[in-house]
Amino acid sequence: MRVVVPFDATDPKSRLDAVLDADERREFAAVLLADVLDALRGTGVDPAVLATAPLDVDAPVTVDDRPLTDAVNAVLADADEPVAVVMADLALATPGSCRRLLGAPGDVALAPGRGGGTNALLARHPDFRVDYHGRSYVDHLRAARRVGASVFEVDSHRLATDVDERADLGEVLLHGEGDAPDWLRERGFRPTADGGRGGVRRRN
Amino acid sequence: MRVVVPFDATDPKSRLDAVLDADERREFAAVLLADVLDALRGTGVDPAVLATAPLDVDAPVTVDDRPLTDAVNAVLADADEPVAVVMADLALATPGSCRRLLGAPGDVALAPGRGGGTNALLARHPDFRVDYHGRSYVDHLRAARRVGASVFEVDSHRLATDVDERADLGEVLLHGEGDAPDWLRERGFRPTADGGRGGVRRRN
Numbered sequence: 001m002r003v004v005v006p007f008d009a010t011d012p013k014s015r016l017d018a019v020l021d022a023d024e025r026r027e028f029a030a031v032l033l034a035d036v037l038d039a040l041r042g043t044g045v046d047p048a049v050l051a052t053a054p055l056d057v058d059a060p061v062t063v064d065d066r067p068l069t070d071a072v073n074a075v076l077a078d079a080d081e082p083v084a085v086v087m088a089d090l091a092l093a094t095p096g097s098c099r100r101l102l103g104a105p106g107d108v109a110l111a112p113g114r115g116g117g118t119n120a121l122l123a124r125h126p127d128f129r130v131d132y133h134g135r136s137y138v139d140h141l142r143a144a145r146r147v148g149a150s151v152f153e154v155d156s157h158r159l160a161t162d163v164d165e166r167a168d169l170g171e172v173l174l175h176g177e178g179d180a181p182d183w184l185r186e187r188g189f190r191p192t193a194d195g196g197r198g199g200v201r202r203r204n
Numbered sequence: 205m206r207v208v209v210p211f212d213a214t215d216p217k218s219r220l221d222a223v224l225d226a227d228e229r230r231e232f233a234a235v236l237l238a239d240v241l242d243a244l245r246g247t248g249v250d251p252a253v254l255a256t257a258p259l260d261v262d263a264p265v266t267v268d269d270r271p272l273t274d275a276v277n278a279v280l281a282d283a284d285e286p287v288a289v290v291m292a293d294l295a296l297a298t299p300g301s302c303r304r305l306l307g308a309p310g311d312v313a314l315a316p317g318r319g320g321g322t323n324a325l326l327a328r329h330p331d332f333r334v335d336y337h338g339r340s341y342v343d344h345l346r347a348a349r350r351v352g353a354s355v356f357e358v359d360s361h362r363l364a365t366d367v368d369e370r371a372d373l374g375e376v377l378l379h380g381e382g383d384a385p386d387w388l389r390e391r392g393f394r395p396t397a398d399g400g401r402g403g404v405r406r407r408n
Contacts, residue, residue: 097359112361114318115371116378116395135395138378155301157316157364167319174320174342191320191339 001102001122003045004075006068007033007088009053015164019189019202028183032163033057033088035178040086042095043102047086050075068132082124089163090119091172091180097158106152108144111159112137120159125149169200205306205326206283207249210272211237211292213257219368223393223406232387236367237261237292239382244290246299247306251290254279272336280333289334290324291317293367295376295384301362310356312348315363316341324363329353373404 012029013020020028033049037059040047048060050071055061064071072085084102086093101111101120108128113119116135127147131139144151161171163180172180173191184200192199216233217224224232237253241263244251252264254275259265268275276289288306290297305315305324312332317323320339331351335343348355365375367384376384377395388404396403 100359112379114361114365115374135378155304155362156359157318157361158359160361160364161318170319174339175316 001045001082001084002075002079003040003047003084003086003102004050004072005033005036005040005047005059005086005088006072007049007051007055007057009051009055013089013163016166016169019166019169019200024187028180029089030057031178031180031183032091035176035180036086036088036090036093038178039090039093039095039098040102043099045084045102049088069130072132073129076123076129082122084120084122085130086120087113087162090159090161091163091168091178092158092161092175094158094177097156100156101154101159104152104154107149108140109152109154110137110140110144111154111156113162114160117162119162120154123149166200173200205249205286205288206279207244207251207288207290207306208254208276208279209237209240209244209251209263209290209292210276211253211255211259211261213255213259217293217367220370220373223370223373223404228391232384233293234261235382235384235387236295239380239384240290240292240294240297242382243294243297243299243302244306247303249288249306253292273334276336277333280327286326286328288324288326291366294323294363294365295367295372295382296362296365296379298362298381301360304360305358305363308356308358311353312344313356313358314341314344314348315358315360317366318364321366323366324358327353370404377404 013025016025037047049057050062052065054063076083101122104122107125109122110118111120116137118136118140128149169189170191188203189200192201217229220229241251253261254266256269258267280287305326308326311329313326314322315324320341322340322344332353373393374395392407393404396405
């Protein structure tokens with residue numbers, strides 16, 4: 001099985017610009033990536049990074065500066081084995097949740113992300129191709145149907161939680177098991193006390 | 205096993221007041237409740253409703269107008285069998301996701317909600333008690349530890365998704381399998397086209 005983690009090495013986590021400056025966003029994205037790689041390795045696989053630019057990371061890196069969809073489809077077209085594609089910002093990923101993806105039945109296993117995206121998938125069908133965009137999940141269901149591939153839904157809160165917005169940082173602080181929660185804590189982030197949905201505050 | 209679905213029959217879904225009027229919110233809350241009851245029944249159990257006021261619903265109803273924590277703890281204290289507590293607004297719940305809760309191992313099984321809440325739990329330990337509030341999940345972990353109960357995390361996007369805010373309606377439209385998506389569609393709700401996180405718009 002090939003396990004690929006796409007990574008935006010150029011301008012990662014831009015929607016966090018209200019709470020993290022550009023250097024911090026790059027650093028945080030690298031911490032998230034390392035956490036995802038660790039979670040995957042905890043299942044016994046050797047993930048590789050598919051990056052938009054060269055990158056210093058403890059894993060094999062393939063550079064492909066095309067848009068995400070094209071880069072991933074090149075991997076799918078090239079592979080003669082099952083391919084798993086796991087987003088680099090799944091801060092709550094654990095070996096257990098990754099194992100549910102990598103061991104899922106079906107020609108195509110899809111882990112939805114909040115907001116309709118596809119945060120992780122496992123493609124065993126040679127003709128399945130991706131089309132990433134905000135609400136890609138429904139399109140991936142259709143794409144699987146089109147090539148006659150059976151679909152399994154990986155129903156995981158951990159895999160559904162990507163880190164794009166300020167509120168997501170609250171989830172990381174509450175449920176993250178890698179280095180990202182400590183990274184945030186060291187920079188002053190705390191969950192808000194009111195318990196409202198996903199708030200964080202930053203003390204400097 | 206007792207399966208209890210707490211329901212606010214007084215002023216449900218108040219945080220949706222910008223998109224639904226009071227009558228609509230009451231109606232929508234009832235549709236969500238019916239969907240949750242159906243999903244639970246799909247696993248073979250007979251859920252009961254624990255409501256703050258009398259209610260016309262196709263399930264046994266116990267009325268307890270105390271705060272949620274007190275009402276649920278009264279059920280836990282009274283039970284001589286395992287008790288599952290499932291929130292009434294888990295619009296994405298399916299028999300499959302409910303089965304993962306009801307069949308979970310551990311003295312206490314907890315399904316986190318987004319934002320740190322506890323959307324569903326199964327208590328097999330006689331001394332476990334709840335304390336519901338916005339970030340109850342961490343407190344429930346502690347409460348279980350305090351009474352020496354082992355904990356199992358039910359990692360489910362479907363159970364993690366409660367319907368409180370406008371953005372949650374997007375999840376319902378995308379992934380709901382009960383009557384709630386149709387109810388929303390009939391009232392003009394559509395997912396936003398841009399694919400941003402969880403948007404909906406309403407055409408009147």
